[in-house]
Amino acid sequence: MHDIKSLRADPAAFDAGLARRGVAAASGRVLAIDTALRQVQTEVQAMLARRNDLSRDIGAAKARKDDAGAAALMAEVARLKDAIPALEASERALSAEIDAALAELPNLPAADVPDGLDETGNIVVKSHGTIPEFAFKPVEHDIIAARLGYDPDAAARIAGARFAVLKGPLARLHRALGQYMLDVQTGAHGYAETAVPLLVNERAVFGAGQLPKFEEDLFKTSDGRYLISTAEVPLTNLVRESILDEDSLPLRLTALTPCFRSEAGSAGRDTRGLIRQHQFEKVELVAICTPDQAAAEHDHMLGAAEAILEQLGLPYRRMLLCSGDMGFAAKKTFDLEVWLPGQGAYREISSISDCGDFQGRRMAARYRTRGEKGSKGFVNTLNGSGLAVGRTLVAVIENHQQADGSVRVPQVLHAYMGGITELTPA
Template sequence: MLDIRWIRDNPEAFDRALSARGMDPLSDTLTKLDDARRAAVQALQEAQARRNTASKAIGKAKGSGDEEEAQRLMAEVASLKAQIQAGEEAERAAEAELEALLAATPNVPLDDVPVGADEAANVELRRSGEQAQLSFAAKEHYELGEALGLMSFEAAARIAGSRFVVLKGALARLERALGQFMLDIHTQEHGYTEVQPPLLVRDQALFGTAQLPKFAEDQFATTDARWLIPTAEVPLTNLVREQLLDEADLPIRVTALTPCFRSEAGSAGRDTRGMLRQHQFNKVELVSITAAETSLDEHERMLACAETILQRLGLHYRVMTLSTGDMGFASRKTYDIEVWLPGQGAYREISSCSVCGDFQARRMEARYRPAEGGGTRFVHTLNGSGVAVGRALIAVMETYQQEDGTIAVPDALKPYMGGMDTIGRG
């Protein structure tokens, strides 16, 4: 959530930021709502002050024997009670209206984010490795998996409907191996602490990371007012919810391998074949909590941590800086890592690393005490996929496929596969 004081002080910069995101100006509307809130607060405070003064004067009037004045003051206090009650309601209403609009307003992009309406304006930052050169026609992952008898969308559909998959045998083990490999790299080499968080969260947690209220239709809700997590970003970031930290405790770096659940409400008809867009998938998430001055450096570090995974797996990829029209609601800047899929002959996103500034922290009331003293400040939050396990499985299958339909196991994963070199028919 943005700071209304910053918006009041920087209306032109705020409106330019919204324009870069393809939105209409909001500074005037928000300022007027804040004016109404401030007026309601002032009127309430004045009424409360008058009530307090009149209440004290009643005793003095009675003490001096001026019963008429005492009765007049008592009548005034009684009328002020109703006025104060109405003032409290007016303040709550004004506050709620302002908060609702602020909650639906996206973060302000950093100055170096490319401006554009959609992914066409994204800017390639770099590439790593070479595209796999196959001497035969590359197959897509679902063709490989189904032919091996180790991947079934039909069985999943009988159980759960569309956008689910059943993996068996060596493919199931390969996906598990990928997740364990990623966790080991991030915890043993990159300094992240492994966490096993709840997979069900309350409204407040999703609000804190900005999935609510705007993106409710993208989530799965339970019958007891909880939500299945769309990403471990939600519980990991909310670990600092309503906390006051010392700067010496920062940065906090945490990681988790969890199932993620998304309704994919806005993707009807997209990626209906295969595992690319599922209602349930596994992902290793990276979250960092930092001081304000170090968040941009942490963003570059997080990106490098995610890239390491693909480099160790020998996968070709490119890094894209997302445009203002393509990056997420809470982000100030986002890098996407897009892995090359030989079967599709295309790059597909496998990781997004975002720096959010204090946007999420304001929603979570997460602060820290600066080492130099002074008032408390909001922490800065960052999140990134390190990486999406299912999409890594797709990339490994398509990159390491062999002409006979088997799949070679990357060297980095062999220790996790019991030394298995090749995945054949189950």
């Protein structure tokens, strides 16, 4: 959500920020509603003040035995009593209208975000690892996985397209990856493990910035709840409608959860294999902090996610996303892209975003100095994958494949695999 005071102060800068994201100017529409709202609020306050004055004057008139004067004043009070509710209803309607208009607008990009309208404007800022060379032609993960326990046909019979069934050691490798990631993020990087609901209410989804714009991407239950598309939603909303003590920040939270996405806008993309699923698991990282802490928390979160890739021996690169390729709630985003030899390409495995106070405003989450009554402002939030389990499984399969169709299990996972060091075709 945007700060209407900032928009009033510099509408041209606001529209310029939207333009960098490929969004049409909106300040004129928003400020027109704001002007009407403020005018109605002024009228309501004037009427309420007049009513209070009249009540005092009526008492004085009665004390003077001025029955006619008191009657005239009481008639005016009656007129105000009839007029005020209509104005208050108009005030509520305009307030809802301006909230709805602001809620549809994305966060404005940070000053150091490069301009661009799509992924072609993204910038490589770091590369790590050596792209592996094979004595054979590497194949894509779905071909290898089908020999190791991946059964898409069974998944299709049970649930339809874009679901997966994993069996045997391959399923164990999937579980091992999630547990390993969670252990690293809690043990080495200071994120507190958190068990969260997989079903959340509309307010929580709105607070994270996924409603109203992205409702078609979500699964909604018959009782009005939503299946989470990422643990970012419940983790971030843990502080909604709260005032946090400044010295308790930053909060670093993590959860390993299933995630559910309709993939409404991805028809024809990644229809094979495990890359784009309706249901997948992910270790999510969330930080709640003050504005002064946000840049350091962004760096910390990047390091936490990259550590997983490095320890698994997976080549990757860090991309700074351009203004037109960022998510709705983000002001600055880095994508981590892992190398997939079977595809001969880098593919996204994590997005790590600084959202500024955009989500904090939507959640009414503030911070203050301990002992002081007033808040210092809205909290800042950051989120990222640390990592997506299914896509990491894909990367492990493709990067550690061998000529006979087997897959080497990275050393750091051996303790999670019960002695299995290699997945071999049945």
